[in-house]
Amino acid sequence: GENVEQHPSTLSVQEGDSAVIKCTYSDSASNYFPWYKQELGKGPQLIIDIRSNVGEKKDQRIAVTLNKTAKHFSLHITETQPEDSAVYFCAASTYQGAQKLVFGQGTRLTINP
Amino acid sequence: NAGVTQTPKFRVLKTGQSMTLLCAQDMNHEYMYWYRQDPGMGLRLIHYSVGEGTTAKGEVPDGYNVSRLKKQNFLLGLESAAPSQTSVYFCASSYPGQGTEGYTFGSGTRLTVV
Numbered sequence: 050g051e052n053v054e055q056h057p058s059t060l061s062v063q064e065g066d067s068a069v070i071k072c073t074y075s076d077s078a079s080n081y082f083p084w085y086k087q088e089l090g091k092g093p094q095l096i097i098d099i100r101s102n103v104g105e106k107k108d109q110r111i112a113v114t115l116n117k118t119a120k121h122f123s124l125h126i127t128e129t130q131p132e133d134s135a136v137y138f139c140a141a142s143t144y145q146g147a148q149k150l151v152f153g154q155g156t157r158l159t160i161n162p
Numbered sequence: 163n164a165g166v167t168q169t170p171k172f173r174v175l176k177t178g179q180s181m182t183l184l185c186a187q188d189m190n191h192e193y194m195y196w197y198r199q200d201p202g203m204g205l206r207l208i209h210y211s212v213g214e215g216t217t218a219k220g221e222v223p224d225g226y227n228v229s230r231l232k233k234q235n236f237l238l239g240l241e242s243a244a245p246s247q248t249s250v251y252f253c254a255s256s257y258p259g260q261g262t263e264g265y266t267f268g269s270g271t272r273l274t275v276v
Binding site: 055 | 166193195197202203204205206207210212218220221252254256258264265266267268269270
Protein backbone atom coordinates (compact mmCIF):
# COMPACT_ATOMS: atom_id res chain seq x y z
CA GLY A 50 0.00 0.00 0.00
CA GLU A 51 0.83 3.65 -0.10
CA ASN A 52 3.37 5.10 2.35
CA VAL A 53 3.90 8.84 2.81
CA GLU A 54 6.94 10.30 4.52
CA GLN A 55 6.94 13.95 5.62
CA HIS A 56 9.84 16.19 6.62
CA PRO A 57 10.70 18.03 8.73
CA SER A 58 8.69 17.11 11.81
CA THR A 59 9.17 20.62 13.22
CA LEU A 60 10.01 23.86 11.47
CA SER A 61 10.58 27.29 12.93
CA VAL A 62 10.87 30.37 10.72
CA GLN A 63 10.94 34.11 11.19
CA GLU A 64 7.82 36.03 10.29
CA GLY A 65 8.03 37.11 6.68
CA ASP A 66 10.36 34.30 5.65
CA SER A 67 9.35 31.29 3.55
CA ALA A 68 8.62 27.78 4.79
CA VAL A 69 8.93 24.56 2.81
CA ILE A 70 7.59 21.16 3.84
CA LYS A 71 8.41 18.07 1.79
CA CYS A 72 6.68 14.72 1.32
CA THR A 73 7.55 11.56 -0.56
CA TYR A 74 5.16 8.81 -1.55
CA SER A 75 5.68 5.22 -2.56
CA ASP A 76 2.78 4.27 -4.85
CA SER A 77 3.33 5.52 -8.39
CA ALA A 78 -0.42 5.10 -9.00
CA SER A 79 -1.27 7.87 -6.52
CA ASN A 80 -2.82 10.79 -8.35
CA TYR A 81 -4.19 13.18 -5.72
CA PHE A 82 -2.08 15.10 -3.20
CA PRO A 83 -3.80 17.41 -0.69
CA TRP A 84 -2.33 19.46 2.15
CA TYR A 85 -4.15 20.03 5.41
CA LYS A 86 -3.62 22.58 8.16
CA GLN A 87 -4.54 21.67 11.71
CA GLU A 88 -4.83 24.32 14.38
CA LEU A 89 -4.79 23.45 18.07
CA GLY A 90 -7.94 21.64 19.16
CA LYS A 91 -9.43 21.54 15.66
CA GLY A 92 -9.75 19.08 12.84
CA PRO A 93 -7.51 19.29 9.76
CA GLN A 94 -8.61 21.75 7.10
CA LEU A 95 -7.82 21.43 3.40
CA ILE A 96 -5.65 24.34 2.25
CA ILE A 97 -4.50 23.26 -1.21
CA ASP A 98 -4.40 20.16 -3.37
CA ILE A 99 -2.81 19.04 -6.62
CA ARG A 100 -3.47 16.26 -9.08
CA SER A 101 -0.88 14.20 -10.91
CA ASN A 102 -1.47 15.91 -14.24
CA VAL A 103 -0.31 19.26 -12.81
CA GLY A 104 3.23 20.19 -11.74
CA GLU A 105 2.49 23.26 -9.63
CA LYS A 106 -0.47 25.06 -8.13
CA LYS A 107 -0.63 28.39 -6.32
CA ASP A 108 -3.17 30.05 -4.08
CA GLN A 109 -2.03 33.44 -2.81
CA ARG A 110 0.87 32.80 -0.39
CA ILE A 111 0.80 29.01 -0.63
CA ALA A 112 1.93 26.76 -3.45
CA VAL A 113 2.38 23.06 -3.98
CA THR A 114 4.80 21.43 -6.40
CA LEU A 115 4.74 17.83 -7.58
CA ASN A 116 7.55 15.76 -9.08
CA LYS A 117 5.99 12.50 -10.28
CA THR A 118 9.28 11.03 -11.43
CA ALA A 119 10.86 11.41 -8.01
CA LYS A 120 7.53 10.79 -6.25
CA HIS A 121 7.70 13.82 -4.03
CA PHE A 122 5.65 16.93 -3.49
CA SER A 123 6.20 20.06 -1.43
CA LEU A 124 4.26 22.83 0.25
CA HIS A 125 5.66 26.34 0.00
CA ILE A 126 4.41 29.18 2.20
CA THR A 127 5.77 32.64 1.42
CA GLU A 128 5.68 35.80 3.53
CA THR A 129 4.80 33.77 6.60
CA GLN A 130 2.53 35.26 9.25
CA PRO A 131 1.87 34.28 12.88
CA GLU A 132 -1.47 32.76 11.88
CA ASP A 133 0.40 30.25 9.72
CA SER A 134 1.59 28.54 12.91
CA ALA A 135 -0.07 25.12 12.94
CA VAL A 136 0.53 21.45 12.15
CA TYR A 137 0.55 20.68 8.44
CA PHE A 138 -0.18 17.27 6.93
CA CYS A 139 0.43 16.03 3.43
CA ALA A 140 -1.50 13.12 1.99
CA ALA A 141 -1.67 10.96 -1.11
CA SER A 142 -4.31 8.75 -2.62
CA THR A 143 -5.49 6.85 -5.64
CA TYR A 144 -9.15 6.90 -6.49
CA GLN A 145 -10.18 3.23 -6.23
CA GLY A 146 -13.88 3.32 -5.51
CA ALA A 147 -13.15 5.51 -2.51
CA GLN A 148 -10.73 8.33 -1.87
CA LYS A 149 -8.68 6.82 0.95
CA LEU A 150 -6.06 9.34 1.93
CA VAL A 151 -2.74 8.18 3.40
CA PHE A 152 -1.27 10.94 5.55
CA GLY A 153 2.26 11.95 6.36
CA GLN A 154 3.37 12.27 9.97
CA GLY A 155 2.82 16.02 10.16
CA THR A 156 5.01 19.11 10.48
CA ARG A 157 4.64 21.54 13.35
CA LEU A 158 5.33 24.99 11.88
CA THR A 159 6.09 27.85 14.24
CA ILE A 160 6.31 31.42 12.99
CA ASN A 161 8.46 33.58 15.22
CA PRO A 162 7.57 37.30 15.36
CA ASN B 163 -24.06 24.63 7.73
CA ALA B 164 -22.60 22.72 10.63
CA GLY B 165 -20.40 20.57 8.36
CA VAL B 166 -19.16 17.50 10.24
CA THR B 167 -20.14 17.19 13.89
CA GLN B 168 -18.56 14.69 16.27
CA THR B 169 -19.88 13.71 19.67
CA PRO B 170 -18.66 13.47 22.33
CA LYS B 171 -15.63 15.79 22.29
CA PHE B 172 -13.92 14.13 25.24
CA ARG B 173 -14.33 10.79 26.96
CA VAL B 174 -12.47 8.72 29.53
CA LEU B 175 -13.10 4.97 29.51
CA LYS B 176 -11.94 2.17 31.72
CA THR B 177 -10.29 -0.82 30.06
CA GLY B 178 -12.97 -3.22 28.85
CA GLN B 179 -15.75 -0.65 28.62
CA SER B 180 -17.57 0.01 25.38
CA MET B 181 -18.65 3.21 23.69
CA THR B 182 -19.87 4.65 20.43
CA LEU B 183 -18.57 7.76 18.72
CA LEU B 184 -21.07 9.57 16.55
CA CYS B 185 -20.31 11.48 13.37
CA ALA B 186 -22.97 13.49 11.57
CA GLN B 187 -22.62 15.49 8.34
CA ASP B 188 -25.12 17.81 6.71
CA MET B 189 -23.41 18.22 3.32
CA ASN B 190 -25.02 15.21 1.63
CA HIS B 191 -21.59 13.61 1.20
CA GLU B 192 -21.53 10.00 0.03
CA TYR B 193 -18.21 9.03 1.58
CA MET B 194 -17.39 9.05 5.27
CA TYR B 195 -14.24 8.04 7.13
CA TRP B 196 -12.92 7.44 10.61
CA TYR B 197 -9.26 8.24 11.32
CA ARG B 198 -7.22 8.12 14.50
CA GLN B 199 -4.44 10.59 15.20
CA ASP B 200 -1.47 9.64 17.36
CA PRO B 201 1.67 11.72 18.02
CA GLY B 202 4.28 11.30 15.29
CA MET B 203 2.07 8.99 13.24
CA GLY B 204 -0.21 11.34 11.36
CA LEU B 205 -3.74 10.17 10.73
CA ARG B 206 -4.48 6.52 10.08
CA LEU B 207 -7.67 5.22 8.48
CA ILE B 208 -9.75 2.93 10.68
CA HIS B 209 -12.88 2.29 8.60
CA TYR B 210 -14.70 4.05 5.82
CA SER B 211 -18.02 4.00 3.99
CA VAL B 212 -18.87 4.75 0.37
CA GLY B 213 -22.58 5.00 0.98
CA GLU B 214 -25.50 4.23 3.22
CA GLY B 215 -25.42 0.62 4.37
CA THR B 216 -21.81 0.02 3.29
CA THR B 217 -18.61 -0.11 5.34
CA ALA B 218 -15.06 -1.25 4.70
CA LYS B 219 -11.83 -1.71 6.65
CA GLY B 220 -9.01 0.76 6.55
CA GLU B 221 -5.43 0.51 7.71
CA VAL B 222 -6.05 -0.08 11.45
CA PRO B 223 -9.52 -1.65 11.88
CA ASP B 224 -8.84 -4.11 14.72
CA GLY B 225 -10.86 -3.44 17.86
CA TYR B 226 -13.35 -1.15 16.10
CA ASN B 227 -16.69 -1.61 14.38
CA VAL B 228 -18.71 0.85 12.33
CA SER B 229 -22.20 1.31 10.98
CA ARG B 230 -23.73 3.61 8.37
CA LEU B 231 -27.48 3.12 8.72
CA LYS B 232 -28.24 6.64 7.51
CA LYS B 233 -26.34 8.58 4.87
CA GLN B 234 -25.62 11.47 7.20
CA ASN B 235 -24.35 9.40 10.16
CA PHE B 236 -21.30 7.21 10.64
CA LEU B 237 -20.82 5.49 13.99
CA LEU B 238 -17.58 4.13 15.38
CA GLY B 239 -17.83 1.54 18.13
CA LEU B 240 -15.31 0.21 20.60
CA GLU B 241 -16.62 -3.05 22.06
CA SER B 242 -13.91 -3.56 24.69
CA ALA B 243 -11.66 -0.54 25.04
CA ALA B 244 -7.91 -0.99 25.49
CA PRO B 245 -5.25 1.56 26.51
CA SER B 246 -3.81 1.28 22.98
CA GLN B 247 -7.02 2.92 21.74
CA THR B 248 -6.21 6.13 23.57
CA SER B 249 -6.13 8.61 20.72
CA VAL B 250 -7.86 11.51 19.03
CA TYR B 251 -10.50 10.28 16.60
CA PHE B 252 -11.50 12.26 13.55
CA CYS B 253 -14.43 11.73 11.28
CA ALA B 254 -14.37 13.09 7.73
CA SER B 255 -16.65 13.13 4.74
CA SER B 256 -16.30 13.80 1.02
CA TYR B 257 -18.08 13.60 -2.30
CA PRO B 258 -17.24 10.70 -4.60
CA GLY B 259 -15.34 11.15 -7.80
CA GLN B 260 -12.27 12.98 -8.95
CA GLY B 261 -12.41 16.71 -8.59
CA THR B 262 -14.26 16.56 -5.30
CA GLU B 263 -11.86 14.56 -3.20
CA GLY B 264 -11.27 17.11 -0.45
CA TYR B 265 -12.21 15.87 2.98
CA THR B 266 -14.18 17.89 5.51
CA PHE B 267 -13.12 16.90 8.99
CA GLY B 268 -14.92 17.13 12.29
CA SER B 269 -13.27 18.70 15.33
CA GLY B 270 -12.33 15.36 16.86
CA THR B 271 -13.02 13.20 19.91
CA ARG B 272 -10.26 12.86 22.46
CA LEU B 273 -10.52 9.40 24.02
CA THR B 274 -8.49 8.22 26.98
CA VAL B 275 -8.61 4.57 28.07
CA VAL B 276 -7.30 3.93 31.56
